[in-house]
Amino acid sequence: DAKTTQPPSMDCAEGRAANLPCNHSTISGNEYVYWYRQIHSQGPQYIIHGLKNNETNEMASLIITEDRKSSTLILPHATLRDTAVYYCIVSEDSNYQLIWGAGTKLIIKP
Amino acid sequence: DTAVSQTPKYLVTQMGNDKSIKCEQNLGHDTMYWYKQDSKKFLKIMFSYNNKELIINETVPNRFSPKSPDKAHLNLHINSLELGDSAVYFCASSQGAGQYFGPGTRLTVT
Numbered sequence: 001d002a003k004t005t006q007p008p009s010m011d012c013a014e015g016r017a018a019n020l021p022c023n024h025s026t027i028s029g030n031e032y033v034y035w036y037r038q039i040h041s042q043g044p045q046y047i048i049h050g051l052k053n054n055e056t057n058e059m060a061s062l063i064i065t066e067d068r069k070s071s072t073l074i075l076p077h078a079t080l081r082d083t084a085v086y087y088c089i090v091s092e093d094s095n096y097q098l099i100w101g102a103g104t105k106l107i108i109k110p
Numbered sequence: 111d112t113a114v115s116q117t118p119k120y121l122v123t124q125m126g127n128d129k130s131i132k133c134e135q136n137l138g139h140d141t142m143y144w145y146k147q148d149s150k151k152f153l154k155i156m157f158s159y160n161n162k163e164l165i166i167n168e169t170v171p172n173r174f175s176p177k178s179p180d181k182a183h184l185n186l187h188i189n190s191l192e193l194g195d196s197a198v199y200f201c202a203s204s205q206g207a208g209q210y211f212g213p214g215t216r217l218t219v220t
Contacts, residue, residue, distance in 0.1 A: 099155070100152065
């Protein structure tokens with residue numbers, strides 16, 4: 001079973017920041033938080049990952065709470081192409097077998 | 111310049127047949143994977159494989175077998191296909207941060 005909990009769906013207006021929450025209250029000290037997304041009919045796409053510190057790349061920012069029990073993925077200026085299912089996964093290493101939950105279906109509205 | 115490619119994209123076949131799906135990655139990654147995504151859209155890991163170790167998800171029937179001719183390829187062989195094998199199969203690879211997925215192969219068993 002997945003070790004994360006995410007809302008099943010969210011809406012966001014185009015051009016606004018999309019904030020996707022994830023709870024992982026049983027995360028262990030050596031587990032990272034990974035975020036992926038899957039656009040309809042495509043393969044999943046890696047977005048970002050982090051351990052303790054906040055991370056930012058060209059796609060998104062990842063904010064991890066100090067106790068590491070939850071995190072938020074931020075898409076700073078959402079576009080229609082960001083409509084996808086977003087998955088939050090905890091894992092010791094990307095080379096491990098990932099356990100996927102149901103994710104959050106994010107719909108960006110014009 | 112596709113990083114992870116799969117062939118074929120679509121595969122329609124009859125029950126009882128044996129089929130293969132091919133996967134190639136040009137990223138130089140050491141670890142490759144096969145995932146199954148069923149009609150409910152849940153992604154489940156089937157295998158992970160590197161030069162030294164094959165890890166099999168215990169729920170995968172032994173009709174499924176991965177075969178790696180070299181580090182850049184991990185093919186999936188399926189014997190005696192059943193209706194329940196109908197799904198989208200994704201290949202992925204990783205080395206360090208994130209897993210990189212292929213576009214998927216939609217298998218339909220009739």
